[in-house]
Amino acid sequence: MNAQPTDQQGGTADSIGSFLAVVAMTAALFSLAYRPIRLDVFAIILAFVAAGLCGAHQRLAGIAVAVTSTCFILGLLFAILADKPLF
Secondary structure, X not given: OOOOOOOOOOOHHXXXXXXXXXXXXXXXXXXXXXXXXXXXXXXXXXHHHHHHHOOOOHHHHHHHHHHHHHHHHHHHHHHHHOOOOOO
16 A cells, blocks of 8 residues: 555646537537537547546546547537537
8 A cells, every 4th residue: 555645726728628529519518409420520529539638537537538529429419310510
């Protein structure tokens, strides 16, 4: 066992990664109403970059990847069913 305290506060990379994760989730949720391929590709790339940057907020980055992937599939499904353009 290691009894040494760990540093839970991240640096600049964690702050930027958290911000990118939130932007990715916002873009993914917006893509459900707009064009899914155009926005979700951008959102998924941002979510993966956020996952690479986040050290202390890994859970937020993981949630961002899951939300963007789910919104990509649901956005395509909604666009096909509603006969809307995909991109």
